[in-house]
Amino acid sequence: MIDHAAKRSVLALSGGVGGAKLALGLEDVLPAGELHVLVNTGDDFEHLGLHISPDIDTLLYTLAGKANPSQGWGLEGESWHMLEALAQLGGETWFQLGDKDLATHLWRTHRLAGGQALTAVINELASQLGVASRVHPMSSDPVRTTVHCRSESLPFQRYFVEQRCQPEVTGFSFEGIGNARPNREVMTLLRNGAFSQIVVCPSNPFVSIDPILQLPGLWQALADNPAPVTLVSPIVAGIAIKGPAAKMMAELGVPVTALGVLAHYCRHYPGLVNNFVIDASDATLASSIDEPGVNVVVASTVMKTRDDKQSLAHAVLDLVEG
């Protein structure tokens, strides 16, 4: 195994729970402060007047060691007294707001209302939570994912939480993305060659990674960067470990396999992916992948334990020396 302390920083692209698992493994394995995570904010939304950033918070809570270990999001030891009282008032309770979690939302909303940019607010929040890695919102500008379903179009959280991903998906759009500027610090670090590798975490391609990559200029900046881009498949043996990725692929007519995932990236972002990591259970697929320029790697990608996360992180980081 290579001593990763000698390397430069790593940039990971992430949505929520699945991406946070690999980010935690990467943080464990890399020297402190060398992990940068660029996080989807397309599922941010305003709820009861609060600015909520679900993927950002999952990353922060996970890296701070405060995440609820069984569900992978939210805070450990959470209570729900506000939500119970809100229910008695007839308020909206479809979105789970824990009492401790509320402090984050109130704190963030108040600072944003005071004119601070989301990037600055999240930097400060990460610092207060004691997060050693850098967690970057993909943009300070608002981007809002809409899930187009057969019968209606839904804001992401309505689809994801309220409707529990039940409606049949026909496509996605990202409101505001045309005017959203990619995270400036990450763009500067890219230009300065700060990263030894770029990792696309095993997050949902459509609603977690696409919003990041479709920010104006971003995917081309990643593709043009000398640092290799390593994509970890979120589909293992035909299913998604967490979330609706497999269901969405089926509804969109994409093969629900690691190949389907890679085809999506290669069609929309040609030349972006250099390494494609698939799970050992999909090893037989390796020979059928013939995307030019893509190096296929087989590893254990299912991250149940902390060791699993660190092992996958090592497997990914070893690629830049391979």
Added chain:
Amino acid sequence: MIDHAAKRSVLALSGGVGGAKLALGLEDVLPAGELHVLVNTGDDFEHLGLHISPDIDTLLYTLAGKANPSQGWGLEGESWHMLEALAQLGGETWFQLGDKDLATHLWRTHRLAGGQALTAVINELASQLGVASRVHPMSSDPVRTTVHCRSESLPFQRYFVEQRCQPEVTGFSFEGIGNARPNREVMTLLRNGAFSQIVVCPSNPFVSIDPILQLPGLWQALADNPAPVTLVSPIVAGIAIKGPAAKMMAELGVPVTALGVLAHYCRHYPGLVNNFVIDASDATLASSIDEPGVNVVVASTVMKTRDDKQSLAHAVLDLVEG
């Protein structure tokens, strides 16, 4: 004792804890729905982006039977997990925000942001909480009490909560009061002769009742109304049962007695007060009160038990037949 069911409605003017005690007694004694409380909103403020109405909430929680019985404000069985988490983020924690109480603030703030008037929002809130009486904000327009102290001027809650009423007071102002319209429904009820009596609760004269009475046209409408106005002294035996009223009077050079209270009302609102209720412990003061047109009544005004509250309510209501 008189059957108050035969009477018309009663309007009580109130600040927070002290006024809520008498309001509860009045509600117990009056037929359901016959108590209207016009409540100070001068100590409303915006905190962490939330619209907080401390006096309104004290009235609502008290009349809903949900108030913390030992402190008289806030909710019974409250928890403080949000505030603890906010402290860990370095957020502002000088104002106590309980987890259940937060539901009220979020609910109200969200509705106000949606364009509803404070009066309508509080009507709905009272209904959701199961409050049988009517709780009226003194105005839907913002009025904000400033406490002028020897060294600085402070927004009310900074003075009251953060500074624990320590600074020496030199005066008060009510920002926005010149343009604030008195509660329209209460003004209509006054015009229509709906009230048999108007009760000024034993609340702080300077920061609870003055903001109400100084709304344009309000005190004259009360004075001109045929319903007698009964003032209950908040000062008993030279002290305030709760809050900084006595300290403020001393600092302003007003005698810290029931006489000082009455003199304040008679100077600023001549002809308003018809009945003045003082505590039995101040009975010897009665003979020294010679404000023309003011009928002095001695009663037990210290309300520790529910019976105390009901007895004082009876004593007050009996006056309209006396």
